[in-house]
Amino acid sequence: MENFRNELTIAVVTFNHPEYIKYFLNTIDDIDLYKIYLEIHDSSTNDETEKIVYEFKKKYKNLDYIKYENINVDKKTILALKNKKTEYVQLCGDGVIPNLKIILKYWDEIEKNKFDIIEMYDKQNKKHINYFYKMSKYKKMPFIYNDIYNYMFDNIWHLPYYGGTIVKSTCFDDIDVNDYNDIIGSGFIYPYVVIKKISSNINATAYGDDFLIPNIYKKSSMWVSKYKTGIELWAKNFPSVMKKASQLNEKKFDVIIKQAEINLDFLTFKGLLSFRESNNINFDIYKKYKEYLLKYSSCSKFTIIFICMVPKFILTIIKKIIKRLKK
Numbered sequence: 001m002e003n004f005r006n007e008l009t010i011a012v013v014t015f016n017h018p019e020y021i022k023y024f025l026n027t028i029d030d031i032d033l034y035k036i037y038l039e040i041h042d043s044s045t046n047d048e049t050e051k052i053v054y055e056f057k058k059k060y061k062n063l064d065y066i067k068y069e070n071i072n073v074d075k076k077t078i079l080a081l082k083n084k085k086t087e088y089v090q091l092c093g094d095g096v097i098p099n100l101k102i103i104l105k106y107w108d109e110i111e112k113n114k115f116d117i118i119e120m121y122d123k124q125n126k127k128h129i130n131y132f133y134k135m136s137k138y139k140k141m142p143f144i145y146n147d148i149y150n151y152m153f154d155n156i157w158h159l160p161y162y163g164g165t166i167v168k169s170t171c172f173d174d175i176d177v178n179d180y181n182d183i184i185g186s187g188f189i190y191p192y193v194v195i196k197k198i199s200s201n202i203n204a205t206a207y208g209d210d211f212l213i214p215n216i217y218k219k220s221s222m223w224v225s226k227y228k229t230g231i232e233l234w235a236k237n238f239p240s241v242m243k244k245a246s247q248l249n250e251k252k253f254d255v256i257i258k259q260a261e262i263n264l265d266f267l268t269f270k271g272l273l274s275f276r277e278s279n280n281i282n283f284d285i286y287k288k289y290k291e292y293l294l295k296y297s298s299c300s301k302f303t304i305i306f307i308c309m310v311p312k313f314i315l316t317i318i319k320k321i322i323k324r325l326k327k
Contacts, residue, residue, distance in 0.1 A: 095218030230280035
């Protein structure tokens, strides 16, 4: 297949990151040559991103810019998903850049099977691609999912990764911002709307390759470095939101989320050590989210309390020892 024939829209949501967008637009392949659409959905408090995009619009006719004023990121995400022009949409953050040459390798198969969702495990992210290889050892390739439980067990941890999936745009035809008021602000509006729409009738697949190019300007996530909301996001919000979206019974759901938290490596011993180092967990946070931590963490109550109480410099030494033992 020589090009996408206008079958893919890449929707990029951004906020006050003009340097990210400039690098993105300088790095991505020729979108007109591939006949895809690229949309920048911006809610910045200044016009720096807008100026950059309009300079690139002189080069790309398939580049669009949509500006929002005073809008929540989740509402902006929903509007971005609804604003598609094509059969498929790839929702991206501004920290990754789709590798169109690699995506093209799989397009004939995607087009033939009309998948609802395509999970793309990228080799740039070692955690993701290692899990993909682990799956490939006990599953027949290519991975085809017609059962929501199997799909969620393997992939639900990967779905919040903006840029890691391509979704059939009909999944978002009837979504409305007002339908998700109880989810707005959770941090997981995107996996919620996808699971909600495909859980009754799923046709999905997963691939592993060099699908994404990292944005060199993207540093640590704000929820880790600035807001210190790691435990709230991953121990409370993630399972709570996914439970609202899922049609699975509670027993099956808990198995899926427990496995997802292990795959994410946030609620494991190693992950909680990292959270402690970045001030994302302490004894007060543990008490606040105790119910969720004890339910979904792979650590015991004693271990979590130990992590919260022991001085951080000692935990850093423990982490280094663990890393050396694994080599």
